[in-house]
Amino acid sequence: MNGSDIRITAEPVDNDRCKFVVSQAVYEGGVRRFASPAEAQGSPLAEAIFAIPGAGISEVVVSGSLVTVVKHSPTPWTAMGRPIGAAIRTALTAGTPAIATRAPAPPAGEAVDDDVLYERVAQLFASRVNPMVARHGGAVELIDVQDGVVMLRMGGGCQGCGMADVTLRQGIEAMLHEHVPGVEGIVDVTDHTAGSTPYFAAAKK
Amino acid sequence: MPRLLLLLPSTTYRATAFVEAARRLDVALTVASERPSAFERAQPEGLLTLDFSAPERAAAQVLQFAHEHPIAGVVGVDDDTVVAAAAIAARLGLRGNPAAAALAARDKHLQRELLAQHHVRAPAFALHRIDDDPAALARGVRYPCVLKPLRLSASRGVIRADNPDQFVSAFRRVAAILAEPDVAACGEPARRLLVEEFIEGPEVALEGLLVGGRLEVLALFDKPDPLDGPFFEETIYVTPSRLPRAAQTAIAATAQTASAALGLVEGAVHAELRWNAQGAWLIELAARPIGGRCSAVLRFGKGEGGRGQGTSLEEIVVRHALGMELPGLEREDAAAGVMMIPVPRRGVLREVRGIERARAVPLVVEVAITAHPGQQLVPLPEGARYPGFIFARGETPAEVEAALREAQRRLEFVVD
Numbered sequence: 221m222n223g224s225d226i227r228i229t230a231e232p233v234d235n236d237r238c239k240f241v242v243s244q245a246v247y248e249g250g251v252r253r254f255a256s257p258a259e260a261q262g263s264p265l266a267e268a269i270f271a272i273p274g275a276g277i278s279e280v281v282v283s284g285s286l287v288t289v290v291k292h293s294p295t296p297w298t299a300m301g302r303p304i305g306a307a308i309r310t311a312l313t314a315g316t317p318a319i320a321t322r323a324p325a326p327p328a329g330e331a332v333d334d335d336v337l338y339e340r341v342a343q344l345f346a347s348r349v350n351p352m353v354a355r356h357g358g359a360v361e362l363i364d365v366q367d368g369v370v371m372l373r374m375g376g377g378c379q380g381c382g383m384a385d386v387t388l389r390q391g392i393e394a395m396l397h398e399h400v401p402g403v404e405g406i407v408d409v410t411d412h413t414a415g416s417t418p419y420f421a422a423a424k425k
Numbered sequence: 426m427p428r429l430l431l432l433l434p435s436t437t438y439r440a441t442a443f444v445e446a447a448r449r450l451d452v453a454l455t456v457a458s459e460r461p462s463a464f465e466r467a468q469p470e471g472l473l474t475l476d477f478s479a480p481e482r483a484a485a486q487v488l489q490f491a492h493e494h495p496i497a498g499v500v501g502v503d504d505d506t507v508v509a510a511a512a513i514a515a516r517l518g519l520r521g522n523p524a525a526a527a528l529a530a531r532d533k534h535l536q537r538e539l540l541a542q543h544h545v546r547a548p549a550f551a552l553h554r555i556d557d558d559p560a561a562l563a564r565g566v567r568y569p570c571v572l573k574p575l576r577l578s579a580s581r582g583v584i585r586a587d588n589p590d591q592f593v594s595a596f597r598r599v600a601a602i603l604a605e606p607d608v609a610a611c612g613e614p615a616r617r618l619l620v621e622e623f624i625e626g627p628e629v630a631l632e633g634l635l636v637g638g639r640l641e642v643l644a645l646f647d648k649p650d651p652l653d654g655p656f657f658e659e660t661i662y663v664t665p666s667r668l669p670r671a672a673q674t675a676i677a678a679t680a681q682t683a684s685a686a687l688g689l690v691e692g693a694v695h696a697e698l699r700w701n702a703q704g705a706w707l708i709e710l711a712a713r714p715i716g717g718r719c720s721a722v723l724r725f726g727k728g729e730g731g732r733g734q735g736t737s738l739e740e741i742v743v744r745h746a747l748g749m750e751l752p753g754l755e756r757e758d759a760a761a762g763v764m765m766i767p768v769p770r771r772g773v774l775r776e777v778r779g780i781e782r783a784r785a786v787p788l789v790v791e792v793a794i795t796a797h798p799g800q801q802l803v804p805l806p807e808g809a810r811y812p813g814f815i816f817a818r819g820e821t822p823a824e825v826e827a828a829l830r831e832a833q834r835r836l837e838f839v840v841d
């Protein structure tokens with residue numbers, strides 16, 4: 221495949237966070253989160269994004285056809301979009317896996333922590349979160365927990381909903397902090413542009 | 426940690442930008458909406474349901490809420506919620522506009538009356554009821570004129586008429602829009618409409634922040650597509666303005682005078698003005714920040730080389746509401762622009778093609794399609810939703826505008 225055949229759409233969430241929706245799968249093994257260049261070793265796509273000069277990349281999350289990039293620098297996404305797009309294209313056309321299939325096994329204690337967290341978060345999602353969002357035709361899928369960070373995907377009425385971020389931050393994240401000590405953060409890996417039944421659709425200017 | 430009460434209508438485009446601004450500032454956040462969140466019972470401190478159409482009742486409800494969860498600031502993001510925000514601010518003693526001023530900014534007729542009383546240059550106007558006889562009215566109108574609902578936004582229901590036949594047709598069309606259930610629900614304002622003088626000349630949008638009654642101009646956008654009717658579809662906004670410096674100064678002065686005329690003293694202001702040989706004309710003034718996703722083009726606080734340091738408009742609005750120190754309010758040096766993508770035609774959206782080709786246009790930063798597959802697209806004057814937005818940045822306004830147009834040309838909306 222030629223790099224020019226790969227379509228990538230950037231969806232900045234804010235000045236720190238941007239989602240890149242890729243026209244083909246980037247990683248089909250669930251979710252991989254890289255919080256440093258060291259963690260990215262062995263995954264060429266993440267390595268290349270961390271290596272962009274002056275970008276101040278702090279996190280790369282890959283899931284399905286979605287690459288979420290987090291930075292803590294004033295560099296605008298204007299300047300970042302093209303090198304990130306180029307890094308994604310180069311990695312996907314190199315002929316080797318763009319993302320290593322699984323992170324190196326962490327020390328036993330940390331693995332247990334994430335596993336324990338996963339179980340608790342899954343239980344909370346099943347018992348509280350999903351029954352609530354179901355009232356709006358929505359669903360929230362727990363993808364993974366890595367280093368205490370919960371990765372989730374929204375579906376149904378939540379996907380593409382104008383109030384999805386309110387649900388995410390004021391609802392789900394708040395409940396996680398309240399009921400599951402140890403959760404460090406939350407990453408939404410939803411492709412909201414693909415939502416076809418949003419509960420609230422933006423209408424006013 | 427101060428707590429911000431953010432009033433977000435459930436149909437807003439603004440949720441992400443404001444929620445993220447509050448997170449960046451590390452403030453406690455309560456989001457109030459007119460429809461209940463699925464999580465409201467589980468997170469009563471962070472989520473609230475308020476009837477924005479009854480501002481005083483909403484204020485009383487918030488006062489009760491604040492006994493348990495003290496609130497340090499309140500922000501409304503659209504024409505309705507800023508009225509509720511003003512009532513809440515008054516009840517809780519927070520920074521905000523007087524309720525009467527917020528009402529005047531929302532009601533186009535009241536606004537014009539106050540502008541006229543304070544000698545602000547604005548179109549001549551008359552108020553009519555939708556059950557008036559349009560044929561009789563048409564005989565007494567000066568042409569060209571513009572028919573305009575009192576409360577709608579995004580140019581919905583705004584139609585130009587150049588003669589009596591067009592007037593009658595436009596009147597009936599506006600009346601039909603005002604009879605639609607979502608509009609009729611606002612009561613008496615949906616039973617009246619304005620007929621006003623059409624003002625020639627280029628239109629601009631001014632984004633500002635009122636601090637103690639003084640207007641800080643944050644950005645002045647040119648609207649390079651002529652807005653001559655019959656419908657007034659806003660498409661491209663580009664800043665900085667290419668109007669002469671003297672014109673820009675006069676426009677800012679008119680916006681300042683108009684704000685004072687309405688009694689606005691604090692918070693975001695979004696004003697539409699026209700410029701011609703007679704000077705600056707105030708067309709509309711809203712006590713809220715720019716709508717849609719357009720604020721994403723604005724970045725404040727000059728860093729090295731004039732590049733924006735990344736302070737968003739929402740962050741400035743939240744800081745101001747909470748009485749926090751304001752960062753530099755000077756916009757970055759780069760030219761920036763946004764296109765509110767016009768609805769190509771009425772129908773059901775199936776697919777949008779060419780997004781990546783549009784993104785590949787040099788200077789284009791983002792192409793955001795906000796309409797979803799299966800969504801009914803309705804063009805003006807009946808519609809009020811944009812199918813998406815294109816953003817660009819560059820050295821000059823002209824090249825930004827050209828990039829936006831080229832990107833739009835590359836998009837193909839498949840509509841059944």
